[in-house]
Amino acid sequence: MFSEIFLFFTNLFVKFCKVIESSFSAFSPDFVKRTVISVLEKNGIGINGDKPSDIKVKDERFYKRVFAYGALGLGEAYMDGWWECDKLDEFGSRVFASSLFRYSLSFKLYHFLSFKLLNLQTKFKATEVTEKHYNIGNDLFQAFLDPTLNYSCGYWRNASDLNQAQIDKMDLIARKLKLEPGMRVLDIGCGWGSLCKYLAEKYKVSVVGCNISTEQIKFAREHCKDLDVEIREIDYRDLNDKFDRIVSVGMFEHVGEKNYSAYFQVANRCLTDDGIFLLHTIGVNHPDQPLVDPWADKYIFPNGVLPYYRNITKYTEGLFIIEDWHNFGYDYSLTLLAWYENFEKAWPTLRAKYGDDFYRMWKYYLLMASSGFRSRRFNLWQIVFSKHGLQGGYRSER
Template sequence: MSNQKSALMAAGVLGGIAVGSLLVRTAMYPIMTRRAERFIVEMLKEADILVGRDIVIHNRDIYLDWTNRGMLAIGESYMNKDWESLIPLDQLLTKLMLLPSDKKRALFKSWDAKFVALAGRVFNYQSPSRAGIVGAHHYDIGNDFYKLWLDPNMQYSCAYFKDLEDSELDKAQENKLHLIAKKLKLEKGMTVLEIGCGWGGLGIFFAKHYGVHVTGITISNEQLKGAREQAEREGVSDLTQYTYCDYRKMTGEFDRVVSIAMLEAVGYKNMDEYYSVINRCLKKGGLALVHSITSNRSTKTAHQLWILKYIFPNGFIPSITQMCQFAEKKLVVEDVHNIGPDYDKTLMVWNARFQEHIKSGNIQKSPVFVRMWEYYLQYCAAGFRARTIQLHQVVYSKHRPGRYEAVR
């Protein structure tokens, strides 16, 4: 038999197998979909979510997708309008978050998540060459977009609502800024390094109210532009200096170091270096404060695939244990403060403001973007409400004598 005939026969056999496999999969698809639907419907009941009462399904194919791709599929199918919540979305997502851990693992399981976890152990997703990805993807949407629904100080992090109503976000953000200043024991004339300066709100506030000199660094071009413009408008350009710089390259010594909502972009593989930079840049006797979302368990890789894909590429949420562990032999942990429930309130005000600007036409984005953003804000709020994630402020010192007096 010629090689050509052999090849043709082999191709025919393989083609027949492929066609047969496709036919089997096609025949099995309705059965698999029905089984997935029964599983998901029963799992939702465990969370006190009833199809038809609390949630409406527009596309039954999502049941099988949910079982295969977990939370990534749940978020994407919401963006695509394959399902709607008949109760407030944050309430429905909170019910899901409150499921027992074994039930959540069954509902949110995803082979994709296992692959990402494995890859995260091998690759450094937050390496210097990839550091600018989150800035370009998330923060460089445009300063005008964020100005619409953030507070006047442009604080894109958890506010502090102590003694305030849930709706008083602007005051709560000022509360947070004063709280951080008091924890750092700021004094006029001090030098402060801010790692991850955002739009400059914290540094400008410190310069205006506490008379300190602030050096802020960022890897977002839009945030850098906004910080410099705002410092000029507020008349504190002489007290503030904003620079595009990866934290790993930072040098110099400062009386204080502060880092707000930055650690989540550092990654497990880089946490040791992150704390080494704080130690290197902090003068003897100095104080540092790190404000970060925290996980209830210590892991080495990210697992929130929807957030990673659509909101914060390369993000990683550390645990409070890791925030202390990586400071060992470098800094002394002086104070640990959990204000996680206040992030639920913060996110819900952000969502309300976002929705108002959508209705008024001030935000003109695609329907998919709008549903992505409202899902993001309320999904995160649900996590803090269910206490599956926290927000910790940790104060560290370097060769500081005497007792540190905690501030609340």
């Protein structure tokens, strides 16, 4: 009841802020246009220029929308076809470094009140991103991911293609976990079961994968058939078994700060005293960097939150010791570009089902996300934990 009342007044106040934002229309169109062009040019982006990162404005309303709504307006204007760019990833790399990539007053307020005071990643709310993103169709993901269906950053240290990068990522995880045959492994947020299958097949371990996406669970169970793998439809908060090793890849971004304590407590209670826990997650650089992008929050990952490193050290204090912290964020830029190339090749077979509006949204998502990692605004962390410090020390793997 309290949360419903709180959200009512929050939304009411956000509407008030939007009225304030709409007052931007009081500025003359020339002033708005000059301001947006000036910001773009300061970051090496021209209007109707010849450079690959220059943009071609198709609708003059573009300037007002970006002026008023910043990052959200920029993305929505692209989805509506108001501007084009030959190299969206190069454009994005420049935008991420500019003041153009700012957040509207209403979004900042909504983010502060909602994410800081409310829990938007409860068991019930967790299904929202599942339905909006992960259950949209396995055919889409099969079209642009690698054959192993890894929907997380690949490891490109020695790889020359996406498939090898994902295999190398899974092997890197296995080496960091120091697996031995017969060990019991938990995969929190197992996706389509790719890592479960790889670990069970190559390292002869027993794997339990947990997930709440019905589409992914159905696929993972078939994918791991006849292996020592169990795929459970269960929220991570309900896990109680004991495991020698725990791994969680690309799931922590959906946990939210209100649940960080519960998440790490679950990992602690499910891990044996001499076990190893590996967390693979996107992270941000600075505490004042917004942890939520308004466009991605609205269209791609509802209620997703990226952690800052202090979030991790704060909520693992007293539960875990950090044995190793590996940052290879630039590799995610390469992974996303490879996904985009696959998506483009497969689009003729997907178009009838998903439509042109979806194409522009998905293209913007993949290429702008790649830009975020390319500009180093975002990181990719693999963090290795133990409960008490491993006897004999931990030898890092790369």
